[in-house]
Structures are given as C-alpha cells and as structure tokens.
Amino acid sequence: xxxxxxxxxxxxxxxxxxxxxxxxxxxxxxxxxxxxxxxxxxxxxxxxxxxxxxxxxxxxxxxxxxxxxxxxxxxxxxxxxxxxxxxxxxxxxxxxxxxxxxxxxxxxxxxxxxxxxxxxxxxxxxxxxxxxxxxxxxxxxxxxxxxxxxxxxxxxxxxxxxxxxxxxxxxxxxxxxxxxxxxxxxxxxxxxxxxxxxxxxxxxxxxxxxxxxxxxxxxxxxxxxxxxxxxxxxxxxxxxxxxxxxxxxxxxxxxxxxxxxxxxxxxxxxxxxxxxxxxxxxxxxxxxxxxxxxxxxxxxxxxxxxxxxxxxxxxxxxxxxxxxxxxxxxxxxxxxxxxxxxxxxxxxxxxxxxxxxxxxxxxxxxxxxxxxxxxxxxxxxxxxxxxxxxxxxxxxxxxxxxxxxxxxxxxxxxxxxxxxxxxxxxxxxx
Numbered sequence: 001x002x003x004x005x006x007x008x009x010x011x012x013x014x015x016x017x018x019x020x021x022x023x024x025x026x027x028x029x030x031x032x033x034x035x036x037x038x039x040x041x042x043x044x045x046x047x048x049x050x051x052x053x054x055x056x057x058x059x060x061x062x063x064x065x066x067x068x069x070x071x072x073x074x075x076x077x078x079x080x081x082x083x084x085x086x087x088x089x090x091x092x093x094x095x096x097x098x099x100x101x102x103x104x105x106x107x108x109x110x111x112x113x114x115x116x117x118x119x120x121x122x123x124x125x126x127x128x129x130x131x132x133x134x135x136x137x138x139x140x141x142x143x144x145x146x147x148x149x150x151x152x153x154x155x156x157x158x159x160x161x162x163x164x165x166x167x168x169x170x171x172x173x174x175x176x177x178x179x180x181x182x183x184x185x186x187x188x189x190x191x192x193x194x195x196x197x198x199x200x201x202x203x204x205x206x207x208x209x210x211x212x213x214x215x216x217x218x219x220x221x222x223x224x225x226x227x228x229x230x231x232x233x234x235x236x237x238x239x240x241x242x243x244x245x246x247x248x249x250x251x252x253x254x255x256x257x258x259x260x261x262x263x264x265x266x267x268x269x270x271x272x273x274x275x276x277x278x279x280x281x282x283x284x285x286x287x288x289x290x291x292x293x294x295x296x297x298x299x300x301x302x303x304x305x306x307x308x309x310x311x312x313x314x315x316x317x318x319x320x321x322x323x324x325x326x327x328x329x330x331x332x333x334x335x336x337x338x339x340x341x342x343x344x345x346x347x348x349x350x351x352x353x354x355x356x357x358x359x360x361x362x363x364x365x366x367x368x369x370x371x372x373x374x375x376x377x378x379x380x381x382x383x384x385x386x387x388x389x390x391x392x393x394x395x396x397x398x399x400x401x402x403x404x405x406x407x408x409x410x411x412x413x414x415x416x417x418x419x420x421x422x423x424x425x426x427x428x429x430x
Contacts, residue, residue, distance in 0.1 A: 011252050011430055015285040042096040047111030050085050057087040061122075063256060064159035070279055073163055080241075081173045082139065083114065086163055087121040088337040092337075101130035109134060120145055120166050125360040129166055144175025150182035155370075200273075263298075266293045268315045274418040282317035284410055288315030291418035298423070303377040303398055306334045306422075313338070318410075328404025331356035331389075339405075356405040397422045 040048065049056040054077045055070045065073070065088060077084045087108055101123045109117055116134065117142050123130040127185050131145025137343075138425055145166045148154050154162055154169040169175050272285045292311035299305050330336035339357030345366055346353040362372035376385040377396070393400035397417045400406065407413045417423070 008080045043107035044112045044147055046087055046089065046108050050087070050108070050112060054084060056088065058087075060090050061088045062089075063160065065163070069160040073160065073167070076167055080167065082118055082171065083116045084118045084120065084167060084170065085112070086167075088159065088163070089122060091122055091124050100124050102132075105130070105132045109414070119171060119323065120163060120170070125364075128361065129162060131170065133164060139170050139173050140175035141170050142175070143179040144169035144172075147175060147179035147182050217231065254305065257302060257305045258296075258299065261296055261305045261312075264309060264312045265289065265296055268292065269311045271319055272315070276321055277321065279321075281321055284318035284413075285315040286411075287419055288415040289311065290316060291415040291423075296417060300376070302335075303375060306375060306403065307398050307414065310334050310398075311418070314404065314413055314415055327357050328402075328407070329357075330359040331364055331402045331405040332358060332362045333375040334403040335362065335375060336373070341375060356402060 002222050039045075046056050053070070053074055054072045057065045057070055062088065077086070078413065087104065089104065091097060092099045093183070095297060098105060100307060103353070104121055105119050107117065108121075118131070118133045120129060120131050120141075128149040129145050129216065131141040132138055133141035147169060148166050151165070154165055157165070163357055169178055172178075206215070226428060235414045236389065256322050268285070268289050272282065272289055275282050275285070288311050292308050292315065295304055295311060296308045306329075313329055327339040328334075328341070330339050337360040338359075340355050340360045341357055341363060343366060344353040344355050345358075349355060358366065364370075365372040365394075374387045377388040377391055377398075378384070379386045379391060388396065389402065391397045397414060401412075406415065
C-alpha cells in the first residue's frame with residue numbers, strides 16, 4: 001500500500017481553510033468590538049465638551065453651577081474675546097489626573113491642541129480655583145485665579161460666582177497686583193482688620209467652640225488624640241467618587257445628599273460581601289455598614305447624612321486594613337472630604353489645644369486666622385443653627401467623635417457608638 005502525503009494535504013486543505021475562514025468571521029468582531037466600544041478617556045471627554053461650550057461642569061458640581069449659570073459664564077467668556085475655558089471636575093488622589101490640577105490642565109490642553117489657551121479649573125486644594133495660560137502668562141492668569149480665594153467678598157461666594165470673578169480678573173490683566181493686595185496681611189502676626197467681626201468682638205462661632213472643647217474633653221473621658229501629622233490623604237480613597245459627593249453635598253439639597261449617601265452605603269455593603277472571610281477588618285467593616293444603614297434610615301438633616309459618609313469611610317478603611325489613626329474626614333466640615341493633615345487647633349482665648357484632622361482649605365483658614373467653613377446643626381429641635389461640635393457630646397455622636405477626628409480606637413469609633421445606641425433622636429439627640 002503506497003502512501004500519498006500530497007493527496008492527504010489536498011484532501012484536508014480545503015475544509016481546513018473553510019473552517020478557519022468561518023472562525024475568523026466569528027472571532028474578529030469579538031476581538032475588535034470591545035476595543036472600539038471603550039469609552040473615551042476623561043481628558044478626551046472633557047475636551048469634547050469644551051468644543052461645544054467653553055464651560056465643562058462635572059455632574060458632581062451641577063448643584064453649584066447649574067445649566068443656567070453655565071450659560072451665563074459662557075456668555076461672559078464670549079464677551080472677553082479671550083480663549084478662556086472652564087473645567088470643574090472633582091480631583092482626588094488615584095483618579096485619572098492623580099488628584100492634581102496641573103495634570104488635569106495639561107491633559108485637557110493636549111486634547112484641545114490649541115496654541116492660545118486660558119484654563120480655569122478646580123484645584124487640588126479644596127475651596128480654591130486654579131488658573132493656567134498658554135503659551136505664556138501674559139494675562140497673569142495664575143495669580144488672577146488664585147486671588148479669588150483670598151478676596152473678602154468671595155469668602156462665602158458660590159462656585160459659580162468664584163468662576164465669574166476669576167474670568168473678570170483674567171480679563172483685567174492685573175491679577176498679580178490683585179493677588180498681592182489680597183494676601184498682603186497673611187504674614188502678619190495679628191488678624192487682618194477685614195476679618196474681624198463687625199462689632200470688633202470675638203468671632204461668635206469660636207466663642208461657642210470654647211464650650212464645645214470643654215464638653216468634648218469631659219465627655220470623652222480624657223481622649224488620647226493621635227499626634228502624628230500627615231501631609232497627604234491615604235492613596236486609596238474611601239469612595240469611588242468622593243469629591244463629587246462632597247461637592248454635591250455642599251451645594252445641593254438634602255435629598256441629593258441622601259441619594260449619594262445611600263449609594264455609598266450600598267457600595268460598602270457590596271465591598272464587604274465580596275471580601276474574604278479571613279480579612280481582619282471585615283467585622284469592623286460590617287459594623288460600619290450596619291451603623292451607616294441605621295443612621296441613613298433615621299437621618300434628620302445634613303449632619304446625620306454627613307455621619308453616614310463618615311461611617312462609610314470608617315468601613316472602607318477597615319476593609320483596606322487601615323487603623324483608626326488614619327486621617328478621617330475634615331473635622332470642621334466632613335463634607336469637605338478626607339482630611340489632608342492633623343493640626344493642633346486652639347480656639348481664640350484658650351490655652352488648651354484640640355488635635356483635629358483638617359482639609360487643605362480649613363488648614364489654610366486656621367493658619368491665616370480666618371474662620372473655617374463649619375458644618376452647623378440645630379442646637380435643639382427647631383433651634384438655631386450652631387457649629388455641630390457645640391452640641392453636648394452626650395447628645396451628639398458627631399460632636400463626641402468629630403466625625404472621626406476624636407476617635408482613638410475601634411471601640412471608640414462611630415460605628416461602635418451607633419451600635420451601642422448612642423445615635424438617637426428620641427431626646428433631641430443626633
């Protein structure tokens with residue numbers, strides 16, 4: 001019997017070719033479509049938006065800069081005749097821009113590919129804006145935009161008003177002089193006269209804070225504060241979209257904040273459910289999840305909803321293996337987001353200091369003897385609004401813990417306190 005390799009090859013060649021062709025028709029779309037379906041990068045998405053309007057606002061900031069204000073800002077930019085673009089997006093360590101405004105601005109400029117550009121954006125320092133100009137800074141953009149955060153008439157201004165002021169200063173072209181004038185008193189050992197109360201007395205909320213410090217000290221049973229300072233937040237943020245949550249919380253209504261808080265509680269629950277049973281921090285994370293759900297269900301106002309976010313932070317930190325000494329949310333206002341460092345804060349007229357975690361903006365305010373933006377709460381049902389930490393510690397778990405700043409151990413944490421029944425509205429508590 002003679003072999004015939006050539007015949008065998010011809011016998012199988014045609015069916016094999018047909019089979020390969022059929023597989024190609026099936027596999028090529030599978031291999032190609034996912035790449036084609038990938039969403040654009042954040043930089044490309046922002047640049048695409050700026051080609052239709054000079055103002056790009058992330059959904060997290062629409063409460064502060066609604067569509068009507070966006071159109072007004074766009075019209076203001078058009079009147080200047082300058083190549084101004086505005087980009088308002090949340091920035092946080094670990095995001096596409098690593099939480100830095102310089103990276104955001106550089107990426108957006110690369111995608112826009114235009115020679116002359118003036119870019120006003122959110123800053124990596126909460127509460128401030130950042131400006132940059134290409135190919136040079138002939139309109140003094142950097143100083144003009146930075147000056148906005150130091151102007152007295154902008155201290156309580158909305159984000160939209162701050163952007164409008166930045167555009168105005170850029171158009172004037174004397175931003176450096178405005179910045180120098182606005183910051184001329186920051187090096188003084190005495191507070192600026194422009195920052196004193198109208199009656200020349202002590203700032204009211206600071207006076208109130210004195211009592212709060214004493215109450216917190218007594219109720220805490222000689223709390224041991226963590227003295228270690230940290231220059232930056234932990235690299236792994238507790239939320240998937242923290243700054244967007246906090247930006248919306250500061251400007252949107254309570255219903256919107258509740259929606260964000262609810263989403264974060266659900267996300268924490270899913271993260272805990274998917275975690276390994278052997279994870280050391282899992283029990284604490286589950287306690288924080290249960291506490292956050294309990295507070296969310298009974299929340300009466302923004303202070304409680306801020307507490308939900310603080311509890312979620314506590315739970316996320318537990319899953320990540322962080323100790324209670326990690327930086328929590330900002331003491332003065334947890335809606336500012338994760339604190340940047342710890343400081344020894346001494347209220348005016350007192351010798352004792354309180355070690356608290358603060359965000360960049362509040363740290364700057366304390367260092368320059370300005371009042372930080374403080375979260376307020378009603379002192380009683382229907383009562384006047386006071387700094388939340390003025391509420392007696394035995395009636396407010398948030399005052400007792402400073403939303404995490406005053407926590408010394410897991411047993412002393414917010415979740416543990418809520419689990420012990422210290423969160424209640426039955427007797428005017430919160």
